[in-house]
Amino acid sequence: MGFRRKKVVLVRIETSPEDLKGMNSAEGILTARGGMTSHAAVVARGMGKCCVSGAGSIKISYKAKTLEMSGNKYKEGDFISLNGSTGEVYDGMIKTVDPEMSGYFGKLMKLSDKKARLAVRTNADTPLDARVAREFGAKGIGLCRTEHMFFGGDKIIAMREMILAEDEEGRRKALAGLLPIQRKDFEGIFEAMHGLPVTVRLLDPPLHEFVPHDEKGQKEMAKVMVVSLETIKAQVEALSEVNPMLGHRGCRLGNTYPEITEMQSRAIIEAALNLKARKIDARPEIMIPLTGTLAEMKMQEQIVRTTIEKVFEERGQKIDFMVGTMIEVPRAALTADKIAQSAEFFSFGTNDLTQMTFGYSRDDAGKFLPIYIEKGILKNDPFQVLDQEGVGQLVEMAVKKGRKTRKKIKLGICGEHGGEPSSIEFCHRVGLHYVSCSPYRVPIARLATAQANIMNKRSWKKMNK
Numbered sequence: 001m002g003f004r005r006k007k008v009v010l011v012r013i014e015t016s017p018e019d020l021k022g023m024n025s026a027e028g029i030l031t032a033r034g035g036m037t038s039h040a041a042v043v044a045r046g047m048g049k050c051c052v053s054g055a056g057s058i059k060i061s062y063k064a065k066t067l068e069m070s071g072n073k074y075k076e077g078d079f080i081s082l083n084g085s086t087g088e089v090y091d092g093m094i095k096t097v098d099p100e101m102s103g104y105f106g107k108l109m110k111l112s113d114k115k116a117r118l119a120v121r122t123n124a125d126t127p128l129d130a131r132v133a134r135e136f137g138a139k140g141i142g143l144c145r146t147e148h149m150f151f152g153g154d155k156i157i158a159m160r161e162m163i164l165a166e167d168e169e170g171r172r173k174a175l176a177g178l179l180p181i182q183r184k185d186f187e188g189i190f191e192a193m194h195g196l197p198v199t200v201r202l203l204d205p206p207l208h209e210f211v212p213h214d215e216k217g218q219k220e221m222a223k224v225m226v227v228s229l230e231t232i233k234a235q236v237e238a239l240s241e242v243n244p245m246l247g248h249r250g251c252r253l254g255n256t257y258p259e260i261t262e263m264q265s266r267a268i269i270e271a272a273l274n275l276k277a278r279k280i281d282a283r284p285e286i287m288i289p290l291t292g293t294l295a296e297m298k299m300q301e302q303i304v305r306t307t308i309e310k311v312f313e314e315r316g317q318k319i320d321f322m323v324g325t326m327i328e329v330p331r332a333a334l335t336a337d338k339i340a341q342s343a344e345f346f347s348f349g350t351n352d353l354t355q356m357t358f359g360y361s362r363d364d365a366g367k368f369l370p371i372y373i374e375k376g377i378l379k380n381d382p383f384q385v386l387d388q389e390g391v392g393q394l395v396e397m398a399v400k401k402g403r404k405t406r407k408k409i410k411l412g413i414c415g416e417h418g419g420e421p422s423s424i425e426f427c428h429r430v431g432l433h434y435v436s437c438s439p440y441r442v443p444i445a446r447l448a449t450a451q452a453n454i455m456n457k458r459s460w461k462k463m464n465k
C-alpha cells in the first residue's frame with residue numbers, strides 16, 4: 001500500500017498471530033482491546049517495540065481504514081505517536097531519540113549488580129532477544145515461550161498443521177516436521193546464552209490464537225494438509241472454546257497429547273547435546289506450564305524424563321537439566337508443597353495468577369480497569385503492579401510450602417511483574433532467587449533488585465539461610 005520502508009504504526013482492535021508480519025514491520029502497535037498482558041503487549045514487548053494496548057476509547061474501522069480518537073479522525077497515512085510507558089497516544093509525529101547505555105549508566109548498572117541479591121533473567125524467545133538481553137546484563141533466560149518460536153516466517157504453518165491434525169497419527173506427522181525446527185531454534189537460544197541457565201517452557205498456546213480464522217488462512221492450510229476446506233473449517237470449529245484462556249492449554253495440552261511434550265523434550269536435549277559437541281555450555285531448565293495438581297505435574301515430568309533418557313541412550317551422552325513448573329494457577333500455589341515433590345523449580349507466572357485470582361480476563365480487563373483505577377476501586381492495574389495483598393499472598397504461601405518439601409527449590413518470577421520495581425521489591429522480600437523480564441526492562445530490573453536489597457537487607461538472607 002505504498003508504505004514499504006516507511007515508519008508505520010499498526011492500529012488493530014486486537015492482535016493475533018495473523019498480525020505478526022504487520023507487528024514485525026511496525027514501529028509501534030496500538031490496540032483498542034487488551035492490556036498489559038494481552039497478546040499485543042506481550043509480543044510487542046518481546047520484539048522490543050512500543051505498544052499501547054487496551055486503549056478502550058478509540059474507535060477503529062477496518063472497512064474505512066480510520067481511527068477515531070479524542071474527537072479527531074485519522075485515516076491511513078496520517079501521523080500519530082505512541083508512548084508505550086504511559087499509554088499516551090499523540091496527534092502527529094513526535095521527535096524521538098534512541099536510548100544509549102551511557103558511561104554513568106553503565107557504572108550504575110555494575111554498582112546495582114554488586115548490591116543485589118536477586119538475579120535478573122530475561123523473557124526471550126529468539127536468539128536476537130537473548131543477545132539484546134545479555135547485553136543489557138541478563139543472567140539467563142527465565143522464560144522462553146516456545147509457542148512464540150513459531151511466529152517467524154512460515155513456521156506458523158507447521159504449528160497449525162499440528163494443532164489442526166484430526167488424530168494422533170496426524171499430530172505425530174506434523175510434530176516430526178516441527179522437531180528439526182524446534183531443535184535449531186533451541187540451539188540458537190542456548191548458544192546466545194552459553195554458560196547461563198535457559199528456562200524453556202513447554203507449549204502453552206491458547207489455541208484460538210493459533211488457528212486460522214479467515215478463509216484465506218484456512219484455504220492455505222487445506223492445501224498444505226491436502227484436505228478439503230470443509231475439513232479445516234470443521235476442525236477450527238471443533239477447536240473453538242468459549243473461554244480459551246481457561247481451556248485446553250498449558251500442561252492440559254501435553255497431558256492429553258503426550259507426543260507434543262515428547263517432541264519438545266527431545267528437541268531441547270538434542271539441541272543441548274549438539275552444542276556440547278561444539279563445546280558450548282547449554283543449561284536447560286524444562287518448565288511445565290499451567291500446572292494445577294501434582295498428578296498433572298508428575299505425568300509431564302515422567303514424559304520429559306523418559307524421553308530424555310531415550311535420547312541419552314541413543315547418543316551415548318548425558319547433560320544436566322532440570323524439570324520444574326510455573327506456578328500460575330491458584331490451586332498450584334495452594335498445593336505447592338505437593339507439587340514440589342515433582343518440581344525442581346517454581347517460576348511464578350503472575351500474569352495468569354493475577355487473571356485467575358481476580359477473575360479478570362487478561363484480554364478484556366482493558367475495558368474496565370481504567371475506570372476502576374479512576375474511581376479508586378483499585379490503586380493500580382494488577383497486571384502491571386503485583387497485587388501484594390491478594391496475589392502476593394499466594395506467591396508467599398507457595399514459596400513457603402515449596403521450600404518445606406524441597407529446601408533448595410529454585411524460585412523465580414516470569415510474569416510481567418518481574419520488570420516492575422515495586423513487585424521486584426516484593427520478590428526480594430519473599431526470598432525468590434531471580435526475576436525475569438523482557439529484554440528492554442532488564443536495566444530497570446537490575447536497579448530495582450539493588451534498591452530492594454538495600455531497603456530490606458535482612459529478609460532475603462533469612463529466607464535463604
Ligand code: PEP
Nearest residue numbers: 328349350351352414415
Ligand atoms: C504468566 O502467566 O505469568 C506467564 C508468564 O505466562 P504467559 O504470559 O505466557 O501466560
Ligand code: MG
Nearest residue numbers: 328349351352
Ligand atoms: Mg501463563
